[in-house]
Amino acid sequence: MQLEDYFDFLAPNDIRIKGSRVGIESVLYDYIYREQTPQEIQQHFPTLTLEEIQATILYYLHNREQVEAYITAWLEWGDQMRAEQDRNPPPVVMRLRALKAERAKTAMAQAQ
Secondary structure: OOHHHHEEEEEOOEEEEOOOOOEHHHHHHHHHOOOOOHHHHHHHOOOOOHHHHHHHHHHHHHOHHHHHHHHHHHHHHHHHHHHHHHHOOOHHHHHHHHHHHHHHHHHHHHHO
16 A cells, blocks of 8 residues: 555545545644644544554654644634634624623623
8 A cells, every 4th residue: 555545636636534524734743843642643533543644644744844844834814714703703793792792881880
């Protein structure tokens, strides 16, 4: 079996672990940024086998430059999406913020 056989390459920015909806970025984020072991990562992704997690890490180690660019693009996209959500929150978020502000105002008034 080739290392690439563990993955579905759906698009240049979408590599999934074969037979799952888990992207390699999810596993690798835990490995690289949270410094978790494969066993710890498996606790977060119980549908993945330890072999699949280790294959993902090995794929990263064998293709470090390419995968780091992939993860950097994924992190930047996430930052852009969060910023967009902050600029244009959904109506439910706006309502929750208004309720929170009302409660804070009521609490301040009661404290005086």
